[in-house]
Amino acid sequence: VIAIRRFPMNPALLVSGVLLFGCRCGGQAPIRRATAPVTIAVIDDGVDVSHPELRGRIAGNDAEHPGDRVDDDHNGFIDDVNGYDFLEADPVAVPNVASGDPSHGTMMAIVALRAARIATHDDMESADLIKILPLRVADEKNVDAVAVANAIHYASSRSGHSVVNLSIGTIRRTLPGGLIAAIIREQNIVFVVAAGNRGKRIDEIGTSLCRIQENVVCVAAVDTNDRLSRSPKASNFGPLVELAAMGVDVTIPGSNGSNRTETGTSLAAAYVSGVAARVWSAAPQLNAADITRVLCSGARKSHVLGESVRCGIVDALRSLHMAMATSREIGMSASSVLPAGMQ
Ligand SMILES: [Ca+2]
Numbered sequence: 299v300i301a302i303r304r305f306p307m308n309p310a311l312l313v314s315g316v317l318l319f320g321c322r323c324g325g326q327a328p329i330r331r332a333t334a335p336v337t338i339a340v341i342d343d344g345v346d347v348s349h350p351e352l353r354g355r356i357a358g359n360d361a362e363h364p365g366d367r368v369d370d371d372h373n374g375f376i377d378d379v380n381g382y383d384f385l386e387a388d389p390v391a392v393p394n395v396a397s398g399d400p401s402h403g404t405m406m407a408i409v410a411l412r413a414a415r416i417a418t419h420d421d422m423e424s425a426d427l428i429k430i431l432p433l434r435v436a437d438e439k440n441v442d443a444v445a446v447a448n449a450i451h452y453a454s455s456r457s458g459h460s461v462v463n464l465s466i467g468t469i470r471r472t473l474p475g476g477l478i479a480a481i482i483r484e485q486n487i488v489f490v491v492a493a494g495n496r497g498k499r500i501d502e503i504g505t506s507l508c509r510i511q512e513n514v515v516c517v518a519a520v521d522t523n524d525r526l527s528r529s530p531k532a533s534n535f536g537p538l539v540e541l542a543a544m545g546v547d548v549t550i551p552g553s554n555g556s557n558r559t560e561t562g563t564s565l566a567a568a569y570v571s572g573v574a575a576r577v578w579s580a581a582p583q584l585n586a587a588d589i590t591r592v593l594c595s596g597a598r599k600s601h602v603l604g605e606s607v608r609c610g611i612v613d614a615l616r617s618l619h620m621a622m623a624t625s626r627e628i629g630m631s632a633s634s635v636l637p638a639g640m641q
């Protein structure tokens with residue numbers, strides 16, 4: 299358990315609208331509430347914005363009037379009120395699914411929002427600050443790397459902090475230079491990338507986005523016993539993978555009321571995206587690099603998982619507490635010095 303000391307209220311933090319809450323660590327501690335909006339851009343195969351769990355949780359665009367085929371906010375995208383479809387150059391980023399089953403992107407959105415809320419026992423008011431931005435770049439078969447780069451650029455143009463969820467697996471053949479550049483360019487975004495489901499060491503896969511270290515958090519999938527997911531969705535692993543998160547037999551609600559279970563590193567990445575957004579929302583003074591650091595330093599070590607990932611299993615509360623401590627350092631000394639033990 300991370301000890302959080304009580305400390306005097308800092309006027310600098312009050313000015314920024316952030317109140318520090320004490321922590322009764324070890325019990326149902328009052329944790330720092332979400333205070334700032336954070337967007338989770340789901341760069342995927344589209345999100346069903348009418349899914350019961352996503353109603354009211356989509357990052358809108360008030361400056362854009364829907365359905366009039368006019369780019370009201372002059373951002374280059376017509377009628378982009380619920381994200382954008384970069385595959386079809388269309389305002390409607392909904393997936394092509396005929397059945398009631400949620401698309402991959404819809405599942406990512408649901409898992410991310412649940413992680414943001416449940417991991418910290420949030421009230422709805424806090425949860426409401428975290429919203430999904432659907433950006434479609436893939437159909438059922440292929441990911442369009444150019445569309446991904448464009449979607450990243452679009453996400454960066456939105457106000458407030460952004461987490462980008464990239465549960466799109468490895469790119470075939472080679473990693474496009476344009477996509478790498480698009481990620482590295484956006485140092486104010488936390489990118490959360492799925493490690494992939496081939497059961498391999500990431501450093502042996504030349505085309506993995508996890509090879510980009512800068513501002514990318516790579517996530518492996520584990521079950522409730524901290525074991526990496528197994529075939530046919532065997533989690534990749536290795537020193538280039540920072541975190542592991544729950545990604546085995548995750549219950550996903552369909553839009554028609556039925557449930558199904560899913561396994562894979564995509565789900566684990568979405569979980570971490572939700573946690574990252576929640577932590578950032580409570581500590582908006584932190585930058586993207588700070589958030590990736592507190593996710594890593596707050597991660598739980600597991601003897602079962604061992605050295606399969608670099609930092610451990612994502613732990614929302616511990617990371618939140620570390621973010622608080624880091625915010626305090628920033629507020630008091632105007633520097634981003636991290637407490638001892640962080641990296
Ligand atoms: Ca527009």
Ligand SMILES: [Ca+2]
Nearest residue numbers: 363368370377
């Ligand atoms: Ca319009």
